[in-house]
Amino acid sequence: MDYTVIETAVKPDKAPDKFCVYKFKGEEYVFCPIRKKLYKAKPEEKVRQWWIYRLKEVYGYSFSQISVELKVIVGSTEAKKRADIVVYMDDKKATPRIFVEVKKPERKDGLEQLKVYLNATGCKLGLWSNGDSPHVYLLRNEPKAGEEEASWRELRNIPAKSEKLADVDNPITRKELEPLTDFLSIIRECEDYIKAHEGTNPFDEIFKLIIAKLYDEKANLKNDNSPAKFRVGVFESPEEARIRIDKLFSQATTRWKGVFQDNESILLTDDSLAYCVSALQKAYLLKSPADILGSAFEVMVNPDMKGDKGQYFTPRHVVKMCIDVLQPKDGESVFDPACGSGGFLIGALDYVYKQIEHDRDNENDIIENKKDYASECVFGIDYDKTIAKVAKAYMLIWGDGRSNIAACDGLNSNNWDDDVLAKFTVGHGKEKKLRQFDIIVSNPPFAGDISSDDTLSQYELAFKIDKNGSRKRLNKIGKEKLFIERCINMLVPGGRMAIVLPRGILKNYSDERIRRYILQHAIVLGVVGLGGNMFKPFTNTKTIVLFLQKRYKEFTSIEEVHLADKEKHIAYCVTEMSGKDKTGKIITDAEGVVLSDLPEITEYLLKNIRFRSEKELKDEYEKIKAIKAEN
Template identity: 40%
Template sequence: MILANILRDSDYKLNQFKDEKITKLEQSIVFKQDKKGSDIAYIECLIRKKQIKLTPEEVVRQLYLMVLIDDYQYSNSRIAVEESVSFGREKKRADIVVFDAQQLTVPYIIIELKKPKLKDGKEQLKSYCNATGAPIGVWTNGESISYYNRRDPNYFIDIPSIPKSTQKLTDILTERWTIQTLVDNDKLIKERKSLKDLILEMEDEVLANAGVDVFEELFQLIFTKLFDELSSTRNPSRNLEFRNYGETGAELKEKIQRLFDEAKQHWEGVFDNRTKITLTSSHLEVCVSSLQGIKLFNSNLDVVDEAFEYLINKSSKGDKGQYFTPRYVIDMCVKMLNPQAHEYMIDTAAGSCGFPVHTIFHVWKQQLKERGLPISHLFTAEKKLTEQEDYVSSKVFAIDFDERAVRVARTLNLIAGDGQTNVMHLNTLDYDRWNDYYNNIEWTDIYGTGWKNIRKLLVNPKSYNVNGETKFDCRDFNFDIIMANPPFAGEIKESRLLAKYELSKNSKGKQQAKVGRDILFIERNLDFLKPGGRMAVVLPQGRFNNSSDKYIREYIADRCRILGVVGLHGNVFKPHTGTKTSVLLLQKWNDDPNLGPLCPRVDDYPIFFATMQEPSKDNSGEKIYVKKQDYPESAQKMRHEQQSAEPVDSYNDDSIDMEQYLLDSHGHLIVKHDLFNHEGLTQDGIAEAFIEFAKKEKLSFF
């Protein structure tokens, strides 16, 4: 393709344009020889009516001129290119200007192409709009595109498109949207953006100078928008409300606050009922316009999960040595432990609840399969089967000591569980203090249901009384499955706490003054497991190798069958930490014949060992994605399936040429790893090898 060759090694792409326009432009190209005899491509400009050399920028300009003329029906007489814009004594040239229909010298729309990176392009575009008074601006590099409405010199709000020549701007702003409209026009697909990119954009332009807690304000807005999407998915004829339909700033703020209040009532225990949105009307207007065109719900919550991961990592998690587990590591663990609908599962260091949420999806898919039902694109927002609701409300638990992480975890779990959740704010290691939480009315108001449910799983569920307060023995539980990535950093030095743990003593049985947090988590997690229960836990590689940690390995082997060890690549947790980690898979010995043959003690048995070969991220912590050339047959298969499928989610940043990459059924980029086969599109990996091993060894859960 001629145009692709011209754009090679540039930041400009062709993804925004239809094939017929690309073909039409290519058919109009003429070649002229330069002084060295090389062929140079030229085109007759649609506006200037003279031959212009085809640079990457000019390719995108000519294609967008076709869009303006053919799709938006603007006449050539209303369009100018390289239009002079005055900045005092300085003059610059706007790439494309569309003039007002009544005043053909007054700019109406300005299109910026010169700056192929959004941040640079938007700044240039804003300066042109401010200098000319143009109310509408467009930035595109042929890959991503953004549309803006200038409200005043400091605030530009996102709009879904520009008006056609027969429309007014108010027609675009006041058009009512349903959930299907949102699916059809999802900004993540049409404008090739990610939610994280938009959050960064809002931070740069509005939130950094708004004098607010960025995490709290964005959390409130995402929470509110999720509720709005859920309401419209359940009632498809309902108009979305998280949207500016041309209201004044005050009217919009009143509407969004009301919607936020409804969301708080529907999903209790995340925000205090008195919480108010504190953004000013103008700041809120910008944020709503940025978020309103994105569909947050999809069938795996990846879009919102990515945004929450960014926000929490930014606000607090890294300080405690607790980092989000990449979702492909979580999925590998879930596949290997194979949770079932009748089993109880907990994450004791939950973070944003990745392990519980992906466990829920794993079981839900089994339940749908048993009924012969398909998994739809809005899977997470649709009304759940009774057995799906029951599973979340009674079988899945999560606890974490970071209050912000717990609120995010509760949100994702409330969404997944249709309003039910057993996510609690507790210190896993300090279990004697759990009774203090229970006797705190404010805590019980939020977490009382989860507390009531988890008590049923206590080995000794009977209460006792101390000084008039009800107490429970919260050490031992009967969970079937634990999956966790406990914090590595920091050591526990509090003697009161250390005295509760056998692993706080060294190999000679002497009490240590300080013990690594992750070591205590090993023992604590085993307390949660019933005989025959199984666990996947992420640990520092040193725990498997260091001679000084031999007593830890002996402690584990005495209590559990070691099912497997998966060495993760050193880049997996970058950029947050370069600590080399492994996933340890265990099953607790079952010496009670009354409990059935879950895991009878044996002296000698094989162990599954595997090492991750694909890094999944580069040395700076950026994810590496699967390219179409890696799996050409899969790329062809997905292209065929998606031609007739409903729209899928997609995300991107300015640096990724999506045409090169293989997308999954959600339109998501696929991280290049060898942990498992992604939707049948990649090769079998470590999880599939373990499943084969588990079946051969006749492990109880396969």
């Protein structure tokens, strides 16, 4: 909502040609061209006046066919609240064409009030807005035979003065689609509708529609004038739309095998499908930032379960810091054993894709190179099948190739099926061992302990030396500690790693043996404190990011570690601007950039962290072993 602020020495006494806010003696005012009066510029009044001028300038309606603060009769009484704006068919103001409900910025309510006006008057068109995009353009359809309530459809726009309703039903072309800035509100709208009208799982059904839409964007929108098939026309019946959307979903599941089970279909009723499609059809998902899509999914996927399972999805600016420091290269393998919806993996893809685009000048070569990297070098595991499905879809869609995402317990390789074993192990029989990767980046869950004998038996950290020098297995251990060992074991010698951990790992007396294990197996290059707000609203736990490089071989004593690392520099940083407020809400500037000091910390780390070559690590290891042998 853009407007000009004009300083004035006298109070204005007439409406301006363009919408503006007047500043008089420190107070802000707006002049209403309909009521021909000056009003204090309260937030909601600003939105109202902004729309009054838009209706004239953008849609061609004259001020003489617009009313404000109109009383609406509902049944035999007046509605409790007056209609904010009413646009009539003509200057006589006999027949309303559009009701407009406005709210101050960030308010989300008022849509039901708008529906009351439309139902009471029989008006077909409504507009809801809080001044920020997306605005809601609502179409009221009369109740069907045997039904009492009207049905609702969201349009792409309202018709201009010279247009008929059918004119806003033209096919949607690629150039008309818009990248999303707030995907979550659309997801929530669809979720609420499905909960009110269906007995199916909202996430599963919305996810199917999103896959169908992504397929339409990839397969059918080849140029700016290509018409979208993922849409519902104003005068199209839900049954007609369903045939087309079902076909898109079927084509998507054929192209992107592995995300859905065979013969899976959209379970929504025709009306619910039409409602959700109309809410999604204006978006350009493939041109929307991956973090916009990912964060919406992450909030949706079992939000009440995250705290119990310790699944605190990683904020995207933390992901970017980790990837920018690790600097993955084309051809290097990347792995996340607790990948969630794939935030770190998408971050790695984005980073390497930019390298590929910079290094190559042939468009076909770039496409093939990207596809090869996504299908051959990026791997993930997550225990939650629903979340793993999202990650798998991301990798297939953005990588456009084979997905290396597995839904299984990343800590218990004894239970992996043949497909998972083929991806994440090498060798056969007694020679079989875990596959190793060039880069591991992860934010493993750190809520709850592991007590399963089958799992604990696979880990060195699950055993402790007692006072008598005997090796004794623990009854249970925190899962984040096992993930440390698993990550180090699945890293190649010289491999680079970033892992998010609770801060207590570095300071708790009881975790000294964990710190010893890390130091004997890896070089600690950097530690970044993330503070207590970073993973709100899911937890207040203070966390750190540990940047490591795996040694050539494990040192058997802490004395060898001291000899090897006594001249090495560890970069310590603590964020003072986490990018989140005390409630866990992301803080951004007017352009949507997260207000955080992590970019500054990233720059510091890049200047002060040096990953060693494999030869350097080997020479160092042999030197320390020789010194120990001499002593």
